[in-house]
Amino acid sequence: MLRGFLLIFLLASIVIVAMAGFRGEHSPRTPWEIFPDMVRQQKVRAQSPIDFFGDGRGPRVPIANTVPIGYEMPKPQLKAPAGVPPPANAPPPDSATNRIGFSVGTDYYNTGKIANNWGTGIPVPVTEQLMQRGQQRFNINCSVCHGLTAAGNGVAKLYGLNTVATLQDERIRKMADGEIFNTITNGKNTMMSYGGNVPVADRWAIIAYLRALQRSQNAAAADIPPEELVKLEKAEAKPPEAKPAPSPEAPKK
8 A cells, every 4th residue: 555655656756847847858948837937928028039020129229209208308498589698597508408307317406415415495497387287297196195285185095095194294394395306206105106207307396386285275364465465354354245135925815
């Protein structure tokens, strides 16, 4: 009985080893595998030839007249009229080509840091176009978790993501712009990194729009222009209009 068991066990072991791909000799052919090795996959490997394309190259040349996702073509720079100096906060002439795409440098614009400290301030001119772009990018990338008013009440929280922080918190409102830029770039806690999804210029646009959101939800009377404040005070002081008394109904017969 024991001898038969050992014989069956030995034959089963030989079959298993053979099926696992151990032939016992070198061969250029791919061995049989019960669980295929992940090294051999139907995919294009970097810098490797492939028979699928006619030229035999795995890496492909970008399609002509296309732009990678996340990049935008540089916009033409308007030159100031002769005799009119450019504004103090105008970007340098070569910034149109240097500031396209994702982080490529170690300066404040690309890292949010000045030396070893977080910097504060938007390093690009804050214009109406920048704010509109920031609103669009915020609504697309941020509002799903943080909500349209940055109060931390996005749709993701309704489905159980309870670790979403409100960006209206005093700590976030006092946080340096550079640290917020770094959080967008590299992520923090349960927030994923958006450095590979959101270009540098859009990150600063988002921060500029976020600062406007924070101010709108924590505004004080001092933030209102004087002429608008006078209008509000007059509207509050105006007594409500008296409603005419309803006419008595005729008795029913």
